Amino acid sequence: MDLSYLSFNQITTNEQTLEEVVEACVKTGITWIAPWRHKIQATGLIKSAQIIKEAGLKVSSLCRGGMFPAATATERQQRLDDNRRAIDEAAKLGTDTLVLVCGPAPDRDIQAARKMVEEGIAALIPYAQEAGVKLGIEPLHPIFAGDRSVISTLGQSNTLTEHLASSQVGVIIDVYHVWWDPQLYNEIKRSEGHILGFHVNDWIKVTNPLTSRGMMGDGIIEIKKIRQAVQLTGYTGPIEVEILNEALWKEPCEETLKLIKTRFMEYV
Amino acid sequence: MDLSYLSFNQITTNEQTLEEVVEACVKTGITWIAPWRHKIQATGLIKSAQIIKEAGLKVSSLCRGGMFPAATATERQQRLDDNRRAIDEAAKLGTDTLVLVCGPAPDRDIQAARKMVEEGIAALIPYAQEAGVKLGIEPLHPIFAGDRSVISTLGQSNTLTEHLASSQVGVIIDVYHVWWDPQLYNEIKRSEGHILGFHVNDWIKVTNPLTSRGMMGDGIIEIKKIRQAVQLTGYTGPIEVEILNEALWKEPCEETLKLIKTRFMEYV
Known part of the structure; x- marks a missing residue:
């Protein structure tokens, strides 16, 4: 895929600060970045926004809001407050997309938790609209359904997205989470007009579900086929490379970015 | 749940031989067993059938056939040959159900692999019919889609099952594999009349996807709710307790069976 679409999701190099990652992006000619909130917090929001702006990088999304289900109304309200802060941070960083990782159930009742997710997103819509930030509902691989x-x-x-019926709400598609789904291509078509982000990586042997994501080309996902289906819906936005992998985290940041560029051209 | 439904799936005590497991079942008053092929092979087929028969145990299923997709026609043929042997073994052991774990793709093409699964099962139907053994298609949690x-x-x-349209083919439902599925209860209803087996265990924190299954009651699956939905379709067969868990494997076999009985009554 053309490198102008490549956005570097910061969690791919977990050991570095925002400054270091931004510098590496500039050096390797990557023009988009997707920061994570805990990294932004470590550097400071105002300073982070400044660093990114001065480097001339565009921000594809902020990761992450969500985590809606909780045992009590008070806790759910606290989660919403935190989501409003995330929306503010996204706006400040100059991105129009907040990624939502929706959260597990506080107990065994998964259907009730799903209802809490819907209610939580609904409650955020007016605030998100005012801030000019869209809410991207990212489905996570069923391995994460419990936590x-x-x-x-x-x-x-x-x-x-259809229920909430707001132009402020859409979906995020990450190949790691959806590649196995027998309904994948039907559902990508159904996402037409509300895809807010597309993430790539690969499926390799799973040792730890959280940190076993592979570099594009190292695994078995038909990344190009999925990417083509996503773009066929009319999606023309950036494509984030998001790889949570402990071995990769130990590599020098700039080397990782170079490898990502090569693999992005060949496998995405 | 009433203990007369309890079937002990042998993989729950991986360290023991068939003889030892059968003896423990008899001691603890468990009347059904579900053996695995590698354990049967270790003891010998004829001897295994004899041990089970003499103990007065009923066999709920044999685990497992399947593994249909392969890179070449020759290999796929070899897999079918092995499935025919599995059918023979099931018949010899006195069960009418062979569990199918369908296998991963030999390459990146998951759709082609799914077609190979359908062709493989179709090819087995006449042989299974003659042997009086049904083929139970068990969906595995998407964490296993790659391997x-x-x-x-x-x-x-x-x-x-609908495509193959044979009374010889049906589904196996294991709560570990399906609990997360937003379509679960619709699909259980759709399984009416062709449920060939129902397996219980629990979803605890996943460290190793293969061996992180929990004892009923230790995790977050709504086992009773799922069991009720399964029985509401008219399924009256045994309920296998199948727990792949390394910690549990280290416990004394008889203690495990006693614990299973308690948990089965309380949580299934």
Whole structure:
């Protein structure tokens, strides 16, 4: 894929500060970046926005809001407050997209938790609209259904988007989370007009579900086929490279970025 | 749940021989067993059948056939030959159900692999019919889509069953593999009349996807709710307890069976 689409998702080099990552992007000619909130917090929001702006980088999304289900109304309200802060941060950083990782159930009732997700996103819409930030519902691989997200399929994200019926809400598609889904290509078509982000990486042997994502080309995902289906819906936005991999985290940041560019051209 | 439904799936105590497991079942009053092929092979088929028969145990299923996709026609033929042997073994052991774990793709083409699964099962039907053994298509959790099964949802198993349109083919439902599925209860309803087996365990924190299954009650699956939905379709067969868990494997076999009985009554 053309490198002008490449956005570097910061979690791919977990050991570096925002400054270091921005510098590496500039050096390697990557023009988009997707920061994470804990990294922004470490550097400071105002300073982070400044660093990114001065480097001339565009911000594809901020990761992450979400985590809506909780046992009590008070806790759910606190989660919403945190999401409003995330929306503010996204706006400040100059991106129009906040990625939502929706959260696990506080108990065994997964259907109730899914309802809390829908209510939570609905409650955020007016605030997001005012801030000019869209909410991207990212389905997470079912391996995370118990501890990270009760939204496990693109079908669920699409249904939520349709129910909420707001131009402020859409879906994020990450190949790691959706590649196995027998309904994938139907659901990508159904996402037409509300895809807010597209993430690439690869599926390699899973040792730790969280940190076993592979570099594009090292695994078995038909990345190009999925990318073509996503773009066929009319999506022309950036493509984030997001790889959570412990071995990769130990590599020098600039080397990783160079490798990503090569693999992006060949496998995405 | 009433203990007369309890079937002990042998992989739950991986360190013991068939003899030892059968003896423990008899001691603890468990009347059903579900053996695995590698354990049967270790003891010998004729001897295994004899041990089970003499103990008065009923066999709920044999695990497993499947693994249909392969790179060449010759290899796919070899897999079918092995499935025919599995059918023979099931018949010899006195069970009418062979569990199918359908296998991963030999390359990146998951759709082609799914087609190979359908062709493979279709090819087995006449042989299975003659032997009086049914083929149970078990969807595996999507975490296994890359290395164990391209059949990841009950929806896929149901679609396959409908396509193949043979009373010889049906589905196996294991709560570990399906609990996260937003379509679960619709798909259980759709399974009416062709459920060939129901497996219970629990979803705890995943460290190793293969061996992180929990004891009923230790995790977050709504086992009772799923069991009720399964029985509401008219399924009256045994309920296998199948727990792949390294810590549990280290416990004394009889203690495990006692614990299973308690948990089965309380949580299933």
